[in-house]
Amino acid sequence: MKKGIATVAQLSAFDEVIDARSPAEFDEDRIPGAISCPVLDNAQRVVVGTIYKQQSAFEARRIGAAMVAENIAHHLKTRFHDKPKNWRPLVYCWRGGQRSGAFVTWLRLIGWDACQLEGGYKTWRRMVVAELEELPARFDLRVVCGATGSAKTRVLDALAKLGAQVLDLEHLAAHKGSVLGALPDRPQPTQKSFETELFRTLHALDPARPVFVEAESRKIGRIQVPEALIRQMRASPCVAIEASREARLEFLVRDYAYLGDDIADLQKKIDFLKGLQSNETLERWKTLAAAHDLPTLFAEFIELHYDPLYHRSQNRNFTRFPSAPIFTSDDLSPAGIEALARRILAAAAAQPEALTRVADPATP
Incomplete structure (x- = not known):
């Protein structure tokens, strides 16, 4: 020195x-x-x-x-x-x-x-x-896919508690990824700070073990995911969660309950969808927000915005999504999420590439 x-x-x-x-x-x-x-x-x-x-x-x-x-x-x-x-x-x-x-x-x-x-x-x-250009290629990523409301982030949390390696990009970005994804108690970090934390997180992972990561677009709120990581994710094996509409709606109402605390802010977020939805639809959604009718509002979000967007993007962006093992569930309560994570881990340990559909044991 x-x-x-x-x-x-x-x-x-x-x-x-x-x-x-x-x-x-x-x-x-x-x-x-x-x-x-x-x-x-x-x-x-x-x-x-x-x-x-x-x-x-x-x-x-x-x-x-x-x-x-x-x-x-x-x-x-x-x-x-x-x-x-x-x-x-x-x-x-x-x-x-x-x-x-x-x-x-x-x-x-x-x-x-x-x-x-x-x-x-x-x-x-x-x-x-420089490291963020090289690091992602070292890892065996398993991309957790599923429509909005499938509790993907909570599944990552459960996987981590069960001992799996996870890369929680939404936690690092302090944002849930959707137009409603801003957190009430955590501002997003700067781009540089996000990349520093991503660098630290990747260095702490073991390249010899799989790493579960949620399917994300290039941007999480205002944070840009590094291109090398996006490339690696889009070329990696996928795990697909197919939760029932009822389970997803119940989860969304619970997970986004805080949106009802600031109706003006929720209505402002709805306005961000201008150009993607008709003015009539946006006005109806703002009326539902004003009435604190989150179940009806989120049900329409699922049907008219999130599901069409998911079906358009998933097959196009993630090349191995069509061959992903599918995990069905009609229970996204904390216990149901833990059970779902256990099934995903068990399948990952038993050659997941050979699986085509993994049903919820409670599903007929």
């Missing part, structure tokens, strides 16, 4: 990773586990940048240096006042330049073996992007 400089491959060698960028940069994405200790806050960064453009680089450095010194002193007094002599931190900024360099200089003057990340966050980001 070059004195005072470290590479991305050496991240695990440090006791702490410090992000010296502004809070806004940190919020957009960061190296996993890093703590935010900005040497310039959001407003200060704007001030220094403006002076650099409108006056001179010297004046920007002169004013910025005072701000940086003050902020580093604050971190030393509050965040690092109790660190032992053998503490080894790694500091990074945007591209391994002056912000992290100044921080490391002070830390090393104190006596800590601090290092600066070579190339900064930009190097980390380039590695994530």
